[in-house]
Amino acid sequence: DTGVSQDPRHKITKRGQNVTFRCDPISEHNRLYWYRQTLGQGPEFLTYFQNEAQLEKSRLLSDRFSAERPKGSFSTLEIQRTEQGDSAMYLCASSLEGSEAFFGQGTRLTVV
């Protein structure tokens, strides 16, 4: 296992379409996080899971956003009815409880 893997790396979609991103964490990590990073800014927390339980969601995560981690392994982040303001880098990270997070390379979403 070489690290956190995210797919796709880049996604261009038309406004109003739905998109889904996948994150595969480091295999022994029980925590998984999603962050959003816009140009010139630091990552902003969206949500995190401990095993399959989603323990916290940011106010940034509107009802168009949903995240799952069905078996406590990989996770998906879905954005419904995309808007231009959703254009950003979506970062996934994983960790052991009580330890620092390791980040994937991110999925860059462009909504046109």
Place this chain on the structure above:
Amino acid sequence: GDSVTQMEGPVTLSEEAFLTINCTYTATGYPSLFWYVQYPGEGLQLLLKATKADDKGSNKGFEATYRKETTSFHLEKGSVQVSDSAVYFCALSLYNFNKFYFGSGTKLNVKP
């Protein structure tokens, strides 16, 4: 609320110059503090961390000391190299590392 403020960039230095990137934080509890680095086209990588006051984190010639009295965690390196060119993010985490708050990042350009 909990937040991190770091100096704006870009910072441009000549090779072998001394580097300081300032970071201050606001936290409701007793945070752990981190520096992450993002090289072009890559994800965030943990550079160093400190989990309690007066701890010094160090890695690859970079150092930062957790100063509770000044709520600061400034990043320093005695002699930068061209390969250090990247964006550096200061971050804090509370409550057993359940989420991280990031600064807006400081871009470092090192010229030969």
